[in-house]
Amino acid sequence: MAELRCLVVVLGDQLDIDAAAFDGFEASVDAAWMAEVAEEATHVWSSKPRIVMFLAAMRHFALDLRAAGRPLHYTRLDDRDNRGSLCAQLQSDLLRLRPARLVMTAPGDWRVLQAIKALAQANDLPLEIREDRHFFGSIAGFAEHAKGRKSLRMEYFYREQRKRHDVLMQGDAPVGGQWNFDADNREAFGAAGPGAVPPRTVFEPDAVTREVVALVGTRFTRHPGRLDRFGWPVTRARALRSLQAFIRERLPLFGRYQDAMWPGDPWLYHAHLSAALNLKLLNPREVVAAAEAAHRDGHAPLASVEGFIRQILGWREYVRGVYWTQMPDYLERNALDAQQDLPAWFWTGATDMACLRDALAQTLEHGYANHIQRLMVTGLYTLMLGVQPKQVHAWYLAVYVDAVEWVELPNTIGMSQYADGGVMGSKPYIATGKYIQRMSPYCKGCRYDPARRSGDGACPFTTLYWDFLMRHETALARNPRMKLQVKNVARLTDTQKQAVHERAVAIRCGEVGVAHG
Ligand SMILES: Cc1cc2nc3c(=O)[nH]c(=O)nc-3n(C[C@H](O)[C@H](O)[C@H](O)COP(=O)(O)OP(=O)(O)OC[C@H]3O[C@@H](n4cnc5c(N)ncnc54)[C@H](O)[C@@H]3O)c2cc1C
Numbered sequence: 142m143a144e145l146r147c148l149v150v151v152l153g154d155q156l157d158i159d160a161a162a163f164d165g166f167e168a169s170v171d172a173a174w175m176a177e178v179a180e181e182a183t184h185v186w187s188s189k190p191r192i193v194m195f196l197a198a199m200r201h202f203a204l205d206l207r208a209a210g211r212p213l214h215y216t217r218l219d220d221r222d223n224r225g226s227l228c229a230q231l232q233s234d235l236l237r238l239r240p241a242r243l244v245m246t247a248p249g250d251w252r253v254l255q256a257i258k259a260l261a262q263a264n265d266l267p268l269e270i271r272e273d274r275h276f277f278g279s280i281a282g283f284a285e286h287a288k289g290r291k292s293l294r295m296e297y298f299y300r301e302q303r304k305r306h307d308v309l310m311q312g313d314a315p316v317g318g319q320w321n322f323d324a325d326n327r328e329a330f331g332a333a334g335p336g337a338v339p340p341r342t343v344f345e346p347d348a349v350t351r352e353v354v355a356l357v358g359t360r361f362t363r364h365p366g367r368l369d370r371f372g373w374p375v376t377r378a379r380a381l382r383s384l385q386a387f388i389r390e391r392l393p394l395f396g397r398y399q400d401a402m403w404p405g406d407p408w409l410y411h412a413h414l415s416a417a418l419n420l421k422l423l424n425p426r427e428v429v430a431a432a433e434a435a436h437r438d439g440h441a442p443l444a445s446v447e448g449f450i451r452q453i454l455g456w457r458e459y460v461r462g463v464y465w466t467q468m469p470d471y472l473e474r475n476a477l478d479a480q481q482d483l484p485a486w487f488w489t490g491a492t493d494m495a496c497l498r499d500a501l502a503q504t505l506e507h508g509y510a511n512h513i514q515r516l517m518v519t520g521l522y523t524l525m526l527g528v529q530p531k532q533v534h535a536w537y538l539a540v541y542v543d544a545v546e547w548v549e550l551p552n553t554i555g556m557s558q559y560a561d562g563g564v565m566g567s568k569p570y571i572a573t574g575k576y577i578q579r580m581s582p583y584c585k586g587c588r589y590d591p592a593r594r595s596g597d598g599a600c601p602f603t604t605l606y607w608d609f610l611m612r613h614e615t616a617l618a619r620n621p622r623m624k625l626q627v628k629n630v631a632r633l634t635d636t637q638k639q640a641v642h643e644r645a646v647a648i649r650c651g652e653v654g655v656a657h658g
């Protein structure tokens with residue numbers, strides 16, 4: 142066997158044929174390496190749609206690599222000698238292939254980076270880790286931005302990104318004279334509902350994906366989620382079709398209804414592109430360029446286009462920077478000392494709260510919920526219930542098809558659970574059921590009343606909001622942005638406080654909120 146110069150390690154979320162890891166690749170002396178391993182589906186209790194998303198995309202990418210003439214060593218989940226974990230598989234293959242060096246694009250997960258570094262060291266093998274140029278900015282660039290700042294705020298970072306990458310700029314000024322159109326982007330649908338929302342782009346599984354669906358269905362039977370509705374794009378060509386459909390059909394109303402919710406429809410005017418982006422089937426530059434062009438061509442209003450670009454050029458890059466500058470202890474943060482267990486019904490959807498039931502059903506069915514459902518329904522509930530942040534993190538990382546740790550963790554620990562004590566957000570996002578009532582018609586079909594904070598029929602969100610303020614009153618009173626909310630606690634009588642407390646205890650014990658029968 143000719144000597145192998147470089148073994149290029151490709152992870153399941155690095156499916157880009159133009160990735161830095163392939164720079165200088167020569168088919169005569171180099172080879173790529175990929176492995177499907179059970180550990181990645183079990184280190185959190187990964188949902189079936191999420192496992193299929195990754196494996197189906199990997200198998201399609203393997204076909205692309207081979208079609209491009211790049212030698213590939215690929216281990217399938219059902220191969221007899223599969224070693225079960227990335228490192229065990231790589232170790233076994235290193236002994237067989239004996240490459241002179243390992244090359245890879247920087248992994249997105251801290252855990253994986255440490256494991257591969259340790260493996261290379263144990264084998265006394267040079268490991269070259271190349272910058273992931275999928276992103277607009279680098280981690281070093283973010284660290285530079287963060288240096289000397291007491292707290293990190295997305296808005297300042299986003300403005301720098303706009304200038305540096307010349308996105309929606311007119312000379313030194315933002316197009317339209319404003320950096321941010323957030324205030325225009327908070328509409329609900331109103332009583333008439335969302336009307337004729339363009340249908341989501343669904344891809345019928347091909348033979349490769351069907352094989353994976355069958356494999357996951359038998360191998361991971363007890364994992365959460367369903368597979369009968371799997372319709373995600375698992376190839377670059379399909380991801381590009383999704384992007385085009387979004388720009389054409391949904392982008393014009395994206396901004397306006399970004400925060401709206403509607404029962405039975407998680408898709409609305411959202412892009413549904415996060416999984417394709419995170420697996421690197423799409424490049425954020427092409428996504429941002431397509432949105433910018435839609436504004437230039439007069440197809441989509443600036444408020445929508447800016448709102449969408451802010452998510453990708455701003456939030457997505459910002460959370461990556463937070464992740465890499467705060468790990469590894471970020472994973473352990475629990476600033477509010479939350480110790481409650483995650484309710485078991487988060488894995489089944491068996492709750493009688495209409496808003497949560499819908500968000501969970503969609504999550505389990507499709508591996509998707511839109512941002513506002515993640516932040517202001519599921520996340521809001523666990524925050525105010527006081528669930529241990531690490532359990533919340535394990536749930537979010539398990540259930541969504543777009544879930545990879547670098548993006549999921551800061552969103553969960555920081556933005557949603559305030560477990561980082563304010564690194565990402567200046568205050569916890571808390572609200573009563575009235576917020577959900579304003580942004581959706583869920584409450585009309587619910588057995589609970591969002592206006593009631595205690596007693597039978599009180600909305601658990603409303604009870605838990607007051608309970609949260611009462612439990613954290615002293616700490617929150619020090620936060621200038623929370624002062625007004627905290628002041629309202631002082632207006633409650635002792636009897637009212639006691640009633641809130643009793644109802645919150647009943648919720649925590651599972652006497653309220655669980656669906657029976
Ligand atoms: C608790 C919690 C957990 C989350 N976990 C994940 C996750 O595991 N993976 C993930 O990609 N996103 C995560 N998000 C962010 C966001 O909810 C999803 O990116 C979005 O819902 C994906 O749907 P979409 O493609 O239709 O997005 P759209 O609403 O259409 O937004 C467009 C794109 O912007 C990017 N984006 C939007 N919001 C964010 C954000 N807050 N952080 C980073 N990128 C963003 C995504 O790439 C998304 O595709 C999480 C948010 C919360 C509150």
Ligand code: SF4
Binds near residue numbers: 497574577583600603
């Ligand atoms: S009443 Fe409360 S639990 Fe029911 S849908 Fe409204 S916010 Fe959700």
